[in-house]
Amino acid sequence: MWIDSEEGLRALYGPASEASLTKEVPALTPQYRALVEASPFCVLATAGPEGLDATPRGDPPGFIRVLDATTLLIPDRRGNNRIDSLLNIVRDPRVALLILVPGVAETLRINGHGRITTDPALLEPAALDGKVPVTGLVITVASVYFQCAKALVRSRLWDPAAQRDRSELPTPGQMLKGAGAGFDVEAYDKALPARLAATLY
Secondary structure, three states: OOOOOHHHHHHHHOOOOHHHHHOOEOOOOHHHHHHHHHOOEEEEEEEEOOEEEEEEEEOOOOOOEEEEOOEEEEEEOOOOOOOHHHHHHHHOOEEEEEEEOOOOOOEEEEEEEEEEEOOHHHHHHHOEOOEOOOEEEEEEEEEEEEEOOHHHHHHOOOOHHHOOOHHHOOOHHHHHHHOOOOOOHHHHHHHHHHHHHHOOO
């Protein structure tokens, strides 16, 4: 059976708890700010004419700079130049962040609007390895709230005993070959560690 109405869906789940509604606020509290500043990783979600996109962003803790209680700055580091998220943002400024802190089971969710900046005053403090990011994403916060620990507890995400051996899964080269790329997979994988180290920043 398909559920295709808000009424039908709410009938299955019932009302939201008071705490789940109270925790959502329009700006960073000092407690929420502490999570942002401790995080080395987030997932950035955007939307555009071609559809949706969710992409990882990561750097040393503090890379998501809190400019004020409703403004964040995320530097855009070197990548593959697909710039899917940035292309989405110039056409639809809505963004969402899922912020994680290693070892912490609660996550932080932020919804808002993004703009892309090239302002040196904002980007130069984000330089790493002597390289200033080409652009940065300035996010105006509309709502922020923490997500309870259940998903990370169920998944055992931070449990070392639950981690998989990388050799059990396809390599990047094998995944590219499976998608139709026609080149030397072994050479690609062999060169990957050095290539990654040379192009982080």
